[in-house]
Amino acid sequence: MKQFRSMAYPYIIWICIMIVAPMLLIMMYAFTTKGNDVTTFRFTIQNFIKFFSDDIFVDVLRRSLLIAVITTIICFIIGYPTAYVIAKASGRKKIMLIMFVTIPTWINMLVRTYAWMGMLQNGGIISKLFSLIGIDNLNLLHTSFAVVLGMVYNFIPFMILQIYTSLSKMDYSLIEAANDLGANNFQTFIRVVFPLSLPGVISGITLVFLPAVSSFFIPKLLGGGQYVLIGNVIENEFLTSGDWNFGSAISIIMTIIIMVSMYITKKIDVGAKIEGGDAK
Amino acid sequence: MKKFIALTLSAMIIASVFTGCGSSASSDSSTNNESAANGNKTLKLYNWGEYIGDNVISDFEKQYGVNVISEYYDSNEMMYTKLQAGDEYDVIIPSDYMIERLIKEGMLQKLDKSKIPNLKNLYDGVKNLAFDPDNTYSVPYFWGSVGIVYNKNNVDKADLEKEGFGILKDTKYKGKIYMYDSERDSFMIALKNLGYSANTDNEDEIQKAYKWLQEVNDTMDPVYVTDEVIDNMANGMKDIAVSYSGDAAYIISQNPDMDYYCPKEGTNIWCDSMVIPKNAENPELANEFINYVLSYDAAYNNSETVGYASPNADVLKDMTSEGGEYANNNAYLPRSGYDKDEIYTDNEVLRQKLSELWIKVKAGK
Numbered sequence: 274m275k276q277f278r279s280m281a282y283p284y285i286i287w288i289c290i291m292i293v294a295p296m297l298l299i300m301m302y303a304f305t306t307k308g309n310d311v312t313t314f315r316f317t318i319q320n321f322i323k324f325f326s327d328d329i330f331v332d333v334l335r336r337s338l339l340i341a342v343i344t345t346i347i348c349f350i351i352g353y354p355t356a357y358v359i360a361k362a363s364g365r366k367k368i369m370l371i372m373f374v375t376i377p378t379w380i381n382m383l384v385r386t387y388a389w390m391g392m393l394q395n396g397g398i399i400s401k402l403f404s405l406i407g408i409d410n411l412n413l414l415h416t417s418f419a420v421v422l423g424m425v426y427n428f429i430p431f432m433i434l435q436i437y438t439s440l441s442k443m444d445y446s447l448i449e450a451a452n453d454l455g456a457n458n459f460q461t462f463i464r465v466v467f468p469l470s471l472p473g474v475i476s477g478i479t480l481v482f483l484p485a486v487s488s489f490f491i492p493k494l495l496g497g498g499q500y501v502l503i504g505n506v507i508e509n510e511f512l513t514s515g516d517w518n519f520g521s522a523i524s525i526i527m528t529i530i531i532m533v534s535m536y537i538t539k540k541i542d543v544g545a546k547i548e549g550g551d552a553k
Numbered sequence: 554m555k556k557f558i559a560l561t562l563s564a565m566i567i568a569s570v571f572t573g574c575g576s577s578a579s580s581d582s583s584t585n586n587e588s589a590a591n592g593n594k595t596l597k598l599y600n601w602g603e604y605i606g607d608n609v610i611s612d613f614e615k616q617y618g619v620n621v622i623s624e625y626y627d628s629n630e631m632m633y634t635k636l637q638a639g640d641e642y643d644v645i646i647p648s649d650y651m652i653e654r655l656i657k658e659g660m661l662q663k664l665d666k667s668k669i670p671n672l673k674n675l676y677d678g679v680k681n682l683a684f685d686p687d688n689t690y691s692v693p694y695f696w697g698s699v700g701i702v703y704n705k706n707n708v709d710k711a712d713l714e715k716e717g718f719g720i721l722k723d724t725k726y727k728g729k730i731y732m733y734d735s736e737r738d739s740f741m742i743a744l745k746n747l748g749y750s751a752n753t754d755n756e757d758e759i760q761k762a763y764k765w766l767q768e769v770n771d772t773m774d775p776v777y778v779t780d781e782v783i784d785n786m787a788n789g790m791k792d793i794a795v796s797y798s799g800d801a802a803y804i805i806s807q808n809p810d811m812d813y814y815c816p817k818e819g820t821n822i823w824c825d826s827m828v829i830p831k832n833a834e835n836p837e838l839a840n841e842f843i844n845y846v847l848s849y850d851a852a853y854n855n856s857e858t859v860g861y862a863s864p865n866a867d868v869l870k871d872m873t874s875e876g877g878e879y880a881n882n883n884a885y886l887p888r889s890g891y892d893k894d895e896i897y898t899d900n901e902v903l904r905q906k907l908s909e910l911w912i913k914v915k916a917g918k
Contacts, residue, residue, distance in 0.1 A: 327913075329913045329916050329917060330913075330916070332916070333916045394790070395790060396788065396790075415776050497776040497777065497778070498732075498734050498776060498777025498778065498915060499770065499774075499775060499776060499777055499915060501912065501915050501916040505912075505916075506912055506916065509912045510912075511634070512631050512634055512635075513628060513630045513631050513634065513736075513908065513911075513912075514630070514634075514908035514909065514912070515630070515633065515634040515637065515908070516908070516909075
């Protein structure tokens with residue numbers, strides 16, 4: 274076993290360079306500000322005060338979280354039945370269905386989002402279809418609907434594949450046992466299948482929520498600039514304002530929020546495992 | 554055998570994914586390879602999007618046997634941040650106030666005028682402007698004004714003449730406007746409409762302009778765009794758009810329902826000029842490129858494609874005289890000699906305030 278341990282070193286070095294060092298830099302930027310002529314850096318928590326004392330930024334944060342939650346819920350509502358159908362399908366059909374879910378992710382996300390712009394805008398294919406049934410000049414681009422649609426579309430494969438994996442790993446004899454003991458299909462699903470698939474659901478939720486809360490190009494392209502989310506504020510601080518300190522502080526705030534939400538989901542995960550044990 | 558085929562296929566798929574990424578990231582490097590025979594020299598051009606003639610780069614590459622790599626930016630501020638992060642370019646085309654700042658901060662190098670004989674082609678009106686009095690560092694590329702493009706059928710010209718930039722707050726046109734996603738131009742509009750200078754650093758005036766823009770954002774449902782405004786207005790997607798004169802000229806040439814208006818309260822007259830950063834790798838080639846862009850053919854092709862007023866005196870004359878490309882186009886030639894129009898100057902107080910306030914305007918509601 275020991276001789277394999279050294280094989281982890283490249284990975285550790287990789288982590289140090291690609292994750293630890295940048296995080297330290299962000300921390301350094303977040304707690305400093307451009308100094309005066311004497312010192313180049315001054316330590317401060319001014320950047321954090323600036324964020325929380327301003328209603329507009331707090332509003333943006335709330336809006337980003339809300340959009341991410343809505344996206345996650347929609348992904349779950351659509352994703353779970355889809356994953357269930359895929360897990361139930363057999364052989365060739367199953368492979369085909371999985372292909373259908375994954376193929377779009379082979380194409381660059383940015384390109385796919387641009388495609389949505391063309392379809393959603395007034396005169397695009399969707400508004401043309403609606404004009405056939407008498408609704409003219411429907412403009413869906415630059416609305417919250419477009420932003421949520423773009424996010425659901427881009428992130429739903431993560432949800433489906435996670436749930437599918439945990440559903441297909443499930444021991445089928447448990448379902449048979451439930452049936453033998455007189456549970457109908459609905460009861461079997463609620464009492465056996467769903468609790469056993471919870472780990473997949475939770476990792477699906479994490480994988481959808483995290484990119485959704487920090488996404489910046491989807492609101493930028495589909496929301497038309499006036500739809501500012503927290504990712505856009507960070508982008509603006511780095512690219513346009515050049516205020517890296519404030520941008521880093523917002524990134525740190527986001528990191529903390531994400532870590533807290535991951536901690537909570539992990540708690541739920543542990544709880545679910547215990548319950549799953551009960552079912553056995 | 555089956556496994557082998559599967560392996561090859563998956564390798565191809567993975568490869569295609571990566572090439573896909575690669576080309577989307579560098580699809581801007583418009584033409585390479587063309588003159589690879591001679592092309593050990595490369596010019597890195599950092600330019601605005603949709604801001605160069607169809608043939609200018611390919612002709613330059615052919616004529617000089619070099620490669621040109623283009624990258625694009627949306628705003629002067631974005632360009633500045635990238636430049637300051639240490640990225641190297643040979644030629645950049647910033648606006649007046651940004652050039653003033655770059656000169657002040659020592660980020661530009663002087664032009665080698667012996668390599669730019671075509672300086673003699675410059676139109677008198679764009680020579681020796683205040684931000685670079687002797688054209689020591691910069692050579693004009695395009696110039697123009699900021700104004701309003703509007704649909705003649707849906708917007709009452711009387712409203713426009715009465716309200717000026719204030720039409721952007723007229724709820725009659727709610728949901729029908731494009732704002733330009735540029736902090737300096739947006740604040741210019743508000744400041745001018747309130748009767749202040751676009752170069753003010755008075756806290757009170759800036760705050761009032763901030764309120765003005767917030768009102769637009771919160772009540773008018775505007776969409777903030779940059780280059781998309783060109784195609785979208787040409788397709789008549791909205792009725793009113795804040796626009797640069799040259800984009801307007803192009804829009805009008807595509808869609809005769811559109812017209813261009815510069816409000817009476819005054820607007821910004823600007824000049825984007827070519828400069829060579831201090832850290833340029835190929836300053837010699839950069840000087841040659843600047844000289845080439847000033848030639849009649851290149852300047853004509855630029856102006857014809859993009860629609861902005863040419864700095865080349867002959868091109869400007871040919872474009873606007875009878876039978877020229879933009880002879881009857883209201884937007885092509887910026888108005889001159891109107892005393893309420895201003896050229897931006899660089900001002901640190903204003904700059905810092907605007908970058909802080911602009912994202913807050915857009916983030917509202």
